[in-house]
Amino acid sequence: xxxxxxxxxxxxxxxxxxxxxxxxxxxxxxxxxxxxxxxxxxxxxxxxxxxxxxxxxxxxxxxxxxxxxxxxxxxxxxxxxxxxxxxxxxxxxxxxxxxxxxxxxxxxxxxxxxxxxxxxxxxxxxxxxxxxxxxxxxxxxxxxxxxxxxxxxxxxxxxxxxxxxxxxxxxxxxxxxxxxxxxxxxxxxxxxxxxxxxxxxxxxxxx
Amino acid sequence: xxxxxxxxxxxxxxxxxxxxxxxxxxxxxxxxxxxxxxxxxxxxxxxxxxxxxxxxxxxxxxxxxxxxxxxxxxxxxxxxxxxxxxxxxxxxxxxxxxxxxxxxxxxxxxxxxxxxxxxxxxxxxxxxxxxxxxxxxxxxxxxxxxxxxxxxxxxxxxxxxxxxxxxxxxxxxxxxxxxxxxxxxxxxxxxxxxxxxxxxxxxxxxx
Amino acid sequence: xxxxxxxxxxxxxxxxxxxxxxxxxxxxxxxxxxxxxxxxxxxxxxxxxxxxxxxxxxxxxxxxxxxxxxxxxxxxxxxxxxxxxxxxxxxxxxxxxxxxxxxxxxxxxxxxxxxxxxxxxxxxxxxxxxxxxxxxxxxxxxxxxxxxxxxxxxxxxxxxxxxxxxxxxxxxxxxxxxxxxxxxxxxxxxxxxxxxxxxxxxxxxxx
Amino acid sequence: xxxxxxxxxxxxxxxxxxxxxxxxxxxxxxxxxxxxxxxxxxxxxxxxxxxxxxxxxxxxxxxxxxxxxxxxxxxxxxxxxxxxxxxxxxxxxxxxxxxxxxxxxxxxxxxxxxxxxxxxxxxxxxxxxxxxxxxxxxxxxxxxxxxxxxxxxxxxxxxxxxxxxxxxxxxxxxxxxxxxxxxxxxxxxxxxxxxxxxxxxxxxxxx
DNA sequence: CACTAAGCGAGACGGTACGTCTTGTCTTCAT
DNA sequence: ATGAAGACAAGACGTACCGTCTCGCTTAGTG
Numbered sequence: 001x002x003x004x005x006x007x008x009x010x011x012x013x014x015x016x017x018x019x020x021x022x023x024x025x026x027x028x029x030x031x032x033x034x035x036x037x038x039x040x041x042x043x044x045x046x047x048x049x050x051x052x053x054x055x056x057x058x059x060x061x062x063x064x065x066x067x068x069x070x071x072x073x074x075x076x077x078x079x080x081x082x083x084x085x086x087x088x089x090x091x092x093x094x095x096x097x098x099x100x101x102x103x104x105x106x107x108x109x110x111x112x113x114x115x116x117x118x119x120x121x122x123x124x125x126x127x128x129x130x131x132x133x134x135x136x137x138x139x140x141x142x143x144x145x146x147x148x149x150x151x152x153x154x155x156x157x158x159x160x161x162x163x164x165x166x167x168x169x170x171x172x173x174x175x176x177x178x179x180x181x182x183x184x185x186x187x188x189x190x191x192x193x194x195x196x197x198x199x200x201x202x203x204x205x206x207x
Numbered sequence: 208x209x210x211x212x213x214x215x216x217x218x219x220x221x222x223x224x225x226x227x228x229x230x231x232x233x234x235x236x237x238x239x240x241x242x243x244x245x246x247x248x249x250x251x252x253x254x255x256x257x258x259x260x261x262x263x264x265x266x267x268x269x270x271x272x273x274x275x276x277x278x279x280x281x282x283x284x285x286x287x288x289x290x291x292x293x294x295x296x297x298x299x300x301x302x303x304x305x306x307x308x309x310x311x312x313x314x315x316x317x318x319x320x321x322x323x324x325x326x327x328x329x330x331x332x333x334x335x336x337x338x339x340x341x342x343x344x345x346x347x348x349x350x351x352x353x354x355x356x357x358x359x360x361x362x363x364x365x366x367x368x369x370x371x372x373x374x375x376x377x378x379x380x381x382x383x384x385x386x387x388x389x390x391x392x393x394x395x396x397x398x399x400x401x402x403x404x405x406x407x408x409x410x411x412x413x414x
Numbered sequence: 415x416x417x418x419x420x421x422x423x424x425x426x427x428x429x430x431x432x433x434x435x436x437x438x439x440x441x442x443x444x445x446x447x448x449x450x451x452x453x454x455x456x457x458x459x460x461x462x463x464x465x466x467x468x469x470x471x472x473x474x475x476x477x478x479x480x481x482x483x484x485x486x487x488x489x490x491x492x493x494x495x496x497x498x499x500x501x502x503x504x505x506x507x508x509x510x511x512x513x514x515x516x517x518x519x520x521x522x523x524x525x526x527x528x529x530x531x532x533x534x535x536x537x538x539x540x541x542x543x544x545x546x547x548x549x550x551x552x553x554x555x556x557x558x559x560x561x562x563x564x565x566x567x568x569x570x571x572x573x574x575x576x577x578x579x580x581x582x583x584x585x586x587x588x589x590x591x592x593x594x595x596x597x598x599x600x601x602x603x604x605x606x607x608x609x610x611x612x613x614x615x616x617x618x619x620x621x
Numbered sequence: 622x623x624x625x626x627x628x629x630x631x632x633x634x635x636x637x638x639x640x641x642x643x644x645x646x647x648x649x650x651x652x653x654x655x656x657x658x659x660x661x662x663x664x665x666x667x668x669x670x671x672x673x674x675x676x677x678x679x680x681x682x683x684x685x686x687x688x689x690x691x692x693x694x695x696x697x698x699x700x701x702x703x704x705x706x707x708x709x710x711x712x713x714x715x716x717x718x719x720x721x722x723x724x725x726x727x728x729x730x731x732x733x734x735x736x737x738x739x740x741x742x743x744x745x746x747x748x749x750x751x752x753x754x755x756x757x758x759x760x761x762x763x764x765x766x767x768x769x770x771x772x773x774x775x776x777x778x779x780x781x782x783x784x785x786x787x788x789x790x791x792x793x794x795x796x797x798x799x800x801x802x803x804x805x806x807x808x809x810x811x812x813x814x815x816x817x818x819x820x821x822x823x824x825x826x827x828x
Numbered sequence: 829c830a831c832t833a834a835g836c837g838a839g840a841c842g843g844t845a846c847g848t849c850t851t852g853t854c855t856t857c858a859t
Numbered sequence: 860a861t862g863a864a865g866a867c868a869a870g871a872c873g874t875a876c877c878g879t880c881t882c883g884c885t886t887a888g889t890g
Contacts, residue, residue: 010856010866032325036845047868052847114324116381117317118239123381131383158384159374159393166377167369173380174323174330176338177365186366190401217835217887243876254837259878424861446739450850461863466852524738530795531735532653537795545797572798573788573807580791581783587794588737588744590752591779600780604815631840631882657871668842673873 006053018044019051023065024108032111035062059115059122066108067129077137085145086192092138093164093184100172101179113173135161151195164191213260225251226258230272231315239318242269266322266329273315274336284344292352293399299345300371300391307379308386320380342368358402371398425468432458433465437479438522446525449476473529473536480522481543491551499559500606506552507578507598514586515593527587549575565609578605627674639665640672644686645729653732656683680736680743687729688750698758706766707813713759714785714805721793722800734794756782772816785812 022044027035037058041048055061080088099105116123135158142157151160164187171177229251234242244265248255262268287295306312323330342365349364358367371394378384436458441449451472455462469475494502513519530537549572556571565574578601585591643665648656658679662669676682701709720726737744756779763778772781785808792798 007865010864012867015867037847038845041868045868047866047870048847049849049869050867053866110324113380114321117321117324120382127381127383131381135383156393159397162374162377162384163370163397166373167366170369170373170376173320174334174338175327176334176342177369186363190366190370194397194400196400214834217833219835222836244878245876248837252837254835254839255878256838256880257836260835426862429862451852452850455863459863461861461865462852463854463864464862467861527794528735528738531731531738534796541795541797545795549797570807573811576788576791576798577784577811580787581780584783584787584790587734588748588752589741590748590756591783600777604780604784607815608811628839631838633841636841658873659871662842666842668840668844669873670843670875671841674840 011054012050015044015046015050016054019046019061020065020068022046023061024069024104027062027065027111028104028107031107032062032114035111037061057115057119057122059112059119060125062108062112062115063122063126063129066112069105069108077133079137079141081141081144083148085150086188088141089164089188089191090185092141093168093188094181096165096168097179097181097184100168138164146195155195160191160195163194164188218261219257222251222253222257223261226253226268227272227275229253230268231276231311234269234272234318235311235314238314239269239321242318244268264322264326264329266319266326267332269315269319269322270329270333270336273319276312276315284340286344286348288348288351290355292357293395295348296371296395296398297392299348300375300395301388303372303375304386304388304391307375345371353402362402367398367402370401371395426464429458429460429464430468433460433475434479434482436460437475438483441476441479441525442518442521445521446476446528449525451475471529471533471536473526473533474539476522476526476529477536477540477543480526483519483522491547493551493555495555495558497562499564500602502555503578503602503605504599506555507582507602508595510579510582511593511595511598514582552578560609569609574605574609577608578602632675633671636665636667636671637675638689640667640682641686641689643667644682645690645725648683648686648732649725649728652728653683653735656732658682678736678740678743680733680740681746683729683733683736684743684747684750687733690726690729698754700758700762702762702765704769706771707809709762710785710809710812711806713762714789714809715802717786717789718800718802718805721789759785767816776816781812781816784815785809 019040022040023035026039026043030039035058037048037051040046040061041051051061055064079092082088100109112126116126138161139157142151142155142160145151146153146155146157167187168179168183171179171183177183226247229247230242233246233250237246242265244255244258247253247268248258258268262271286299289295307316319329319333323333345368346364349358349362349367352358353360353362353364374394375386375391378386378390384390433454436454437449440453440457444453449472451462451465454460454475455465465475469478493506496502514523526536526540530540552575553571556565556569556574559565560567560569560571581601582593582598585593585597591597640661643661644656647660647664651660656679658669658672661667661682662672672682676685700713703709721730733743733747737747759782760778763772763776763781766772767774767776767778788808789800789804792800792804798804
C-alpha cells in the first residue's frame with residue numbers, strides 16, 4: 001500500500017495563499033510561540049487537514065511564508081555588479097542588516113530559525129530553497145570581482161562570504177551587538193582587507 | 208501583594224541536581240522537541256512545582272543544565288596565553304569546533320539556542336552567564352597580543368572575535384559546511400591577516 | 415431550487431452491490447464503531463459521492479446491507495403453517511434465536527439497531543421494510559390458529575407476537591440472559607398459555 | 622509499569638457534578654448524535670482530560686448521568702407491596718411507561734442505549750448498576766406474591782419479569798406501538814394469566 | 829521539645845494544541 | 860450525466876503538556 005500522495009494539480013491556491021498570509025500575520029502579532037496550526041487554519045478559514053496535507057510541519061509553512069514574502073515568480077536572485085566591489089558589497093550587506101531590522105521580515109524569519117534549529121529536514125529545505133541560491137549569487141559577485149583582479153586570485157570565496165554575513169546573523173540571533181550600517185561597513189572593509197584587494201582598485205587600499 | 212519568593216537557603220540540592228541531570232539525559236535522548244517539564248519532573252523523581260519554583264521556563268532549566276556541564280564551582284574562564292597567538296587561537300578555535308561536534312554538548316546547547324531564539328529574557332541570561340565571560344576571556348587574550356605588538360594597535364578586538372567565531376556558529380546551526388580543524392585554522396589565518404599580523408609565525412614566537 | 419434527484423435508471427448495480435458487500439464485510443470485521451462512509455467507499459472501490467447520492471445515511475446503507483442478506487428478489491415473507499401451532503412457533507422462535515446468535519447476521523443487525531436508536535427516519539424505514547412484513551406474517555400465522563380454534567377468539571394477536579419476540583430482542587441487546595432454544599421454547603409455552611390454548615398438543619394436531 | 626490510576630480521594634466533586642449536568646443538558650437539547658466529550662467539557666467548564674481521567678467512554682458518562690438522575694445516596698430500590706399484586710404491578714408498569722415518555726428521562730436513556738448496543742463493557746456496567754438491582758426488586762415483589770399464594774408455586778419469576786417489561790422496551794426503542802397505560806395494564810393482565818393466579822386472590826381471576 | 833513554616837513528591841485541575849479521522853460538499857476527469 | 864477520485868471546511872477524537880492549585884509528608888529553624 002502506497003502513501004496517500006496528494007494530487008498537486010487539484011491544490012487550491014486560494015487555500016495556500018490564505019494559509020501563508022495567516023501564518024505571516026499571526027507570527028507578526030504573536031511571535032513564534034503563539035503560532036499554532038489551529039490558529040493558522042482558523043484565521044485562514046481553512047481546515048487543519050488542508051495544512052497537514054501540504055506541509056510536513058509548522059516550520060515548513062513558515063518557510064513558505066517567508067519565501068512568498070520575497071518572491072515574484074521564483075525569481076533568480078542576482079546581486080548588483082557595478083564594477084565597484086566596495087560599493088556593491090556595502091549595498092548588499094547594508095540591505096541584509098536592514099532586512100533583519102524590519103519587523104515584518106524579522107518575525108517570520110526568527111520563527112523559521114527557531115523551527116530549523118530542531119528540525120534537520122527543514123534546515124535542508126531552507127538551504128536548498130533560500131540559502132544556496134542567495135549564497136550562489138553572492139559568490140558569483142565575488143568571483144566576478146576576483147576575475148576582474150579586484151580580489152587576490154587565491155581568495156576563498158565561500159569563506160569570504162561567511163566572514164561577511166555570519167557575524168550579522170550572530171548579532172541578530174543573540175542580540176550581542178548593534179545591527180547597523182556601521183557594522184555592515186566594518187564587515188565589508190574587513191572582507192576587502194582579507195582578500196588583499198590589489199592597490200589598483202580605486203580606493204580600496206586607503207587608510 | 209508580593210510575589211512568593213522562595214527561600215533559597217532551603218533549596219534541595221538533591222532535587223536541583225536530579226532536575227538538571229534529567230534535563231540533560233532527556234534532551235540527549237529525545238532532542239529538544241521531546242523535552243517537557245513533566246518529563247523532566249518524572250525522570251528526576253520530583254514534583255513539577257519544584258521546577259516551576261526555581262526556574263522561570265524550560266529554557267532556563269536547559270541553560271543551567273548546560274552550565275552545570277562545563278563548570279566546576281563557577282570557574283572563571285581563562286584562555287591559554289603562551290605568547291604564540293596563532294597557536295593559542297588554533298587551540299581555542301579548534302576546541303570550539305570540537306565541542307560543537309560532541310553530541311553530549313551539542314544536544315543541550317542546540318536546545319538552549321532553540322529556546323533563546325524566541326525568548327529574549329533567556330537570551331539575556333545566556334549572554335550574562337555564558338557568552339559575556341567567554342567573550343571577555345577571548346578579548347583579554349587578543350588584547351594581550353595587541354599589547355605585545357602582534358596585532359595592529361587599532362585592531363577592533365570585538366570584531367576580530369566575531370570573525371573568528373560567528374562563522375562556526377553559523378555552520379553549526381544551519382549545517383552549511385563542515386565543522387573541522389581545517390575550517391578552524393582557516394578562520395585563525397584570516398583573523399591574523401585582518402589584524403595585520405606579521406605573515407611569519409616566527410615574528411610572534413620571537414618575542 | 416429543486417433537490418437534485420438522481421436518476422435511478424442510470425444507477426450502477428455494480429456499485430450498489432459492492433457498497434453493500436463492503437458494508438457487511440467491514441461491520442463484520444470492525445463492528446459498527448469502525449464503520450465509516452470513507453471506509454465503505456474505499457473498500458468498494460467507489461467514490462464517496464456515489465454513496466451519498468443513493469443513501470441518506472450510513473444507517474440506511476446498513477439497512478440495505480441487512481436486507482440484501484436475507485433476500486432473494488424481495489421475497490414475500492411466509493411462515494410455516496403445518497397446523498401444529500406449537501411446533502410452528504417453536505420453529506420460528508428458535509430460528510429467531512439462532513439468527514441472533516449467528517455472527518454474520520448479528521454484526522450488521524446490531525449496527526442497524528445502533529443507528530436506529532438515534533435516527534427516527536431510519537427506524538421508520540426499518541419498520542416499513544423489515545419489521546412490518548415480518549410481523550404481518552407472524553400475525554397471519556396466529557390468525558390462522560385462532561380461526562382454527564386453537565387460540566381463544568378474543569386473543570390480541572399483536573400482543574401475543576410481542577410476548578413471543580420482545581424478550582428475545584431484550585436479551586440480545588443487553589445480554590441479560592442466555593439466548594437458546596430452551597428460552598425460545600419457554601416463550602412459546604407461555605404464549606400458548608396466554609392464548610388459552612389446549613394443554614395438550616394432540617388437540618391441535620388432531621384438527 | 623502500572624497504569625496511571627487516578628487517585629479518587631482527590632477527585633473534584635464540583636467537576637463531576639458539572640460534567641454529569643452538562644451531559645444531561647446537552648443530550649436533552651441536541652440528542653445523542655450531538656453529544657461530544659468536547660461539548661460536555663466546554664459546557665461544564667472543565668478540561669477534557671478530567672473527563673477522560675474518570676470515565677472510559679462517552680457512554681460511561683451518560684450512564685452516570687442517568688444514575689445521578691434517579692439517585693439520592695445510592696438508594697436501594699424497593700417496589701410497593703400492598704398485598705394487592707395486580708394493583709402493585711399496575712403501579713410499577715405504568716410508572717415505567719411514564720418514565721420512558723418523560724423527555725428528561727428519555728433523552729439520556731436513549732443515548733445510553735445507543736452507546737450500549739456497541740459497547741459490551743458499558744452494557745455490563747449498566748446491568749450491574751441499574752438493571753440488576755431493579756430486576757432484583759421486581760423479582761422480590763413477585764416472590765412475595767408467590768409466597769403469599771397469589772402466583773403458582775412453579776412460576777418462573779425471571780421470565781415473568783421479562784414478559785412484563787421487554788415489550789415496553791421494544792415499543793420504546795423502535796416506536797412499534799403506543800406506550801400508554803392501556804398497554805401497561807394489558808401486560809399486567811397477561812402476566813397474571815401466565816402465572817395462573819389462584820382464584821382465591823380477590824379479583825385476579827375476574828372476567 | 830513542641831511548633832510552625834517552608835520545601836518537597838505527587839498529581840488533579842482548567843486549558844490549549846497536537847496530529848488523525850470522519851463527515852458531507854464540491855470539483856475534476858474519464859467513460 | 861454517472862462514477863471514481865479526492866480536495867476541501869468543519870470539527871470531534873484521544874493524547875500530551877502547560878502552568879496553577881491543593882494535598883500530606885518531611886525537615887529545618889524558632890520560641
